[in-house]
Amino acid sequence: MELIVLSPFDLALAASLVLLLALLSWRLHLGVEKRVLVAALRSAIQLSLIGLVLNFLFAQTSLALTGLWALVMLGVAGWEVVARQKHRYRGAWGFGIGTLSMFISSFSVIILALILIIGVEPWYQPQYLIPLLGMLLGNTMSGIAITLDNLSRQAWEGRGGIEARLLLGQSWECAIRDIRRDSIRAGLIPIINSMAAAGLVSLPGMMTGQILAGSPPMEAAKYQMMILFLISAGTGLGSAAAVWIGSRRLFDQRQRLRLDRLTGPER
Amino acid sequence: MAALRLQGLKTRNLAPLDLTLAAGDLVLLSGPSGSGKSLLLRALADLDPHEGEAWLDGTACSALPAPAWRRRVALLPAESFWWYDRVGDHFDRVPPNGTGAGLGGGTPADAVGPATQALLLRLGFTSEVLDWTVSRLSTGERQRLALARLLALQPQVLLLDEATANLDPPNRDRVEDLIQDYRRDQGAAVLWVSHDPDQRRRLALPAPGLPGARRLEIQGDRLVAEPEEPAA
Numbered sequence: 435m436e437l438i439v440l441s442p443f444d445l446a447l448a449a450s451l452v453l454l455l456a457l458l459s460w461r462l463h464l465g466v467e468k469r470v471l472v473a474a475l476r477s478a479i480q481l482s483l484i485g486l487v488l489n490f491l492f493a494q495t496s497l498a499l500t501g502l503w504a505l506v507m508l509g510v511a512g513w514e515v516v517a518r519q520k521h522r523y524r525g526a527w528g529f530g531i532g533t534l535s536m537f538i539s540s541f542s543v544i545i546l547a548l549i550l551i552i553g554v555e556p557w558y559q560p561q562y563l564i565p566l567l568g569m570l571l572g573n574t575m576s577g578i579a580i581t582l583d584n585l586s587r588q589a590w591e592g593r594g595g596i597e598a599r600l601l602l603g604q605s606w607e608c609a610i611r612d613i614r615r616d617s618i619r620a621g622l623i624p625i626i627n628s629m630a631a632a633g634l635v636s637l638p639g640m641m642t643g644q645i646l647a648g649s650p651p652m653e654a655a656k657y658q659m660m661i662l663f664l665i666s667a668g669t670g671l672g673s674a675a676a677v678w679i680g681s682r683r684l685f686d687q688r689q690r691l692r693l694d695r696l697t698g699p700e701r
Numbered sequence: 702m703a704a705l706r707l708q709g710l711k712t713r714n715l716a717p718l719d720l721t722l723a724a725g726d727l728v729l730l731s732g733p734s735g736s737g738k739s740l741l742l743r744a745l746a747d748l749d750p751h752e753g754e755a756w757l758d759g760t761a762c763s764a765l766p767a768p769a770w771r772r773r774v775a776l777l778p779a780e781s782f783w784w785y786d787r788v789g790d791h792f793d794r795v796p797p798n799g800t801g802a803g804l805g806g807g808t809p810a811d812a813v814g815p816a817t818q819a820l821l822l823r824l825g826f827t828s829e830v831l832d833w834t835v836s837r838l839s840t841g842e843r844q845r846l847a848l849a850r851l852l853a854l855q856p857q858v859l860l861l862d863e864a865t866a867n868l869d870p871p872n873r874d875r876v877e878d879l880i881q882d883y884r885r886d887q888g889a890a891v892l893w894v895s896h897d898p899d900q901r902r903r904l905a906l907p908a909p910g911l912p913g914a915r916r917l918e919i920q921g922d923r924l925v926a927e928p929e930e931p932a933a
Binding site (some may be wrong): 450535592594595597598599600601602603630686688689690691 | 746748749750763766767768769771775776778780781782783785845850851853854885
């Protein structure tokens, strides 16, 4: 099986379907035609740029350039985590906790995978590193965002209970223990669900891509399995790190609950 | 037996405060709402950041780990909070290292020890209350059980924030008697925020083996002696 190259005409044909959708929206007064077109245009521009960047990166196999791009991806994912919080940590912590947790989990898992599992030579070959890291970051980002949101929201709403436990002489770790456990669990549920449903409900995106690109389905399935395992490990590790750093930050040296370190509920 | 001393303790609404409570002393505190009574008690329990220092006998608050200080200088907030479903789960003893191992386990009513059972009895409960779910308790029951939960830890100083606000007269008397006995038997110093003038008058009188209470009032940003009212 050969990879069938899409011609500009093929893409234009697909794009005309979006135009049709916009026309439909206009005729039926759905009021989303402008947003559909803008979003489609955005995706076209972003993906073309990424294609160019990756073309460039893949031609180099440079550790410095690949690393730089990986940091850009990490930074964007870090902002995305911040954007999904109802109560954000004030100051640099808001960006720092999620980003550091993703860095610890995704980067360690991906280096492990590239060196020990796949055995890429050299390990930073961008054709493997960038797509794998993208999938890992995308998923750990969701997990960590859910985990941190749960942690800060439950601490905010459960202030009375936490302080009552502190007043009975419990340590901060004991007073926040149930909330910690809950938060990590909430962050892990999406990846557990997607592992359980993998293949039956939908073919995961990576596997679909590999099959379209001509890989035998069994090979694609094996890669997909590896990815799911890596993602679950990365998400678990990242959520645990985020909860540990995040809950520590909720208390000060005298083990007082410091909700003033979070932003209020507005927005 | 422990004395509590405040040295330049500064909270948001009050000027730096010096105050000494000898062992067994009772100070009744009143003042308009929002004047900073609760904030003062929270600072004393080291639950809010504050300036100044509090001393328990010769030990400074800042010299003890916060959980150890809070077990000695115990605050009963005006509103009680419960984090497990069952009343009894809140009564498991916190081990001295403060890790709270074993909390949340299913505890039969008889596992809390005779001292706690006696406390419950004095507050009008039998040990069966430990198997009740928190959601079926009334506000007053919660308030009394929160006091039992606190006294079970045998603190040396009590900070009470309107401890009888939601209680009917018989239960209010039970709580007052229990606190007075705790002062007498343990030599505990007690700082009690009370809005009830009758209660303040009652507790200001000396009781057998106990000196009467000092009554203090917040005026502006300072604590002054409450003026004597003409007897009604």
